[in-house]
Amino acid sequence: MAYPPAAHPSPPRQPSVKVILTAADVSRVVDRIAHQILEKTQGAADTVLLGIPTRGAPLARRLAARISTFEDIVVPVGVLDITLYRDDLRRNATRAVGPTQLPPGGIDGQRVVLVDDVLFSGRTVRAALDALGDVGRPASVQLAVLVDRGHRQLPIRADYVGKNIPTALAESVRVTLAETDGADEVRLYGEALPS
């Protein structure tokens, strides 16, 4: 898989923060993933994009918008909330449940591309696969992520990766998007952040 040239190293604001992707980088990466999805799915035929909240949802909408710009086709987009399928529910305070919106045509027999911002332990994706099984029976499932930071705890890999970032376990990757946080950026923090 081809990756874009490394992001311009921008000067760190604090010693422990590094910008991995700037707004322009994020936009290029989304364009590339949109092209890759078109390539690997024969023009996005019978394909549905499902974003995992919070930031997977706007990413899925952006990918669909780019695909329709490139090829003039409409790809159904939805949101798949995985809160009730998490394996750490009882380790934390009760989590708020988010909305799940499936495209009107449903996902039966479709090629579903799950979209999330960061791929880390793989547990979110496992929960998403469980949730998918309860809302329909897709023909196949693929995974697109903006950032893969490694440290998988489950046998899960992404089909489309925006950027691979080698990290230490103690570090944190924080993605911000214009839709949810006001601006596009991916940063690497030197220490754990409160989630």
Next chain:
Amino acid sequence: MIRHLLSGADLDAAAATQILDTAAEMATVAGREVKKLPALRGRTVVNLFYEDSTRTRISFEAAAKRLSADVINFSAKGSSVAKGESLKDTALTLQAMGADAVVVRHPASGAPHRLADWVAGSVVNAGDGTHEHPTQALLDAYTMRSRLGRLAGLRVAVVGDVLHSRVARSNVLLLSTLGAKVTLVGPPTLIPVDIAAALAPGTDVSYDLDVVLPDVDVVMMLRVQRERMNDSYFPSAREYARRYGLDGPRMRRLPEHAIVMHPGPMNRGMEITPEVADSPRSTIVEQVANGVSVRMAVLYLLLGGNKL
């Protein structure tokens, strides 16, 4: 989130809204192929019913099962309670069995509050005496919000036997928290003096249904509880029906958008006529369906986390 749900007053506006929002997501499960979520796998919910109830018990049972919890149904009839076991001993038995939540209905007002001191899990009040029934108030609020789009500023008339009604008490508490304006309507014998001020300031009382009807968005008819009507609260059932029953002509005096609610079971011909109960304004069947979603939300929010 709170640990127990005993009263409509346990919830502030944010917590109540969170339950209603969560219920809206839970409602989508009913339309899916697999009507089940794994959120409460391995948790045990005990339905402890000291009073006869069909819809509330089934509703809680369906809610717990849709969240994959294990459900144990315990009804007082034909159990150790019939042999004289006290509520406390029953509670300790449930405790020993590892109940994560106890859903309790009891003829004595306040029984769930006592129970909450005795068990380690969460206690959900499913109706205690003539006191409270908070999940009914939540499902009523959910139904109003989904039909009328909002709760703040709604004008709600609660009509009938307020004196004995746990549904009325919980509704007044919850609806006023959520910004609705409640008017209690009924014969003076069935509306306790000063109840409005005691429950929620801003609540009105009226003894004349016909005056209230043109200005409300919601009419909630309460069941005339025949089993509690042995003290001559009103001269006859026919007189009650004529003054406080909702019939076709009265319904047509309501504003165009207004809805008619009833917590069930109905006495057709007493507090509500079949024409009204079966009209498109009536939300009675919807309320039952919404009950499952709201109770799923309550069980998830009480049991989903790590507070046990």
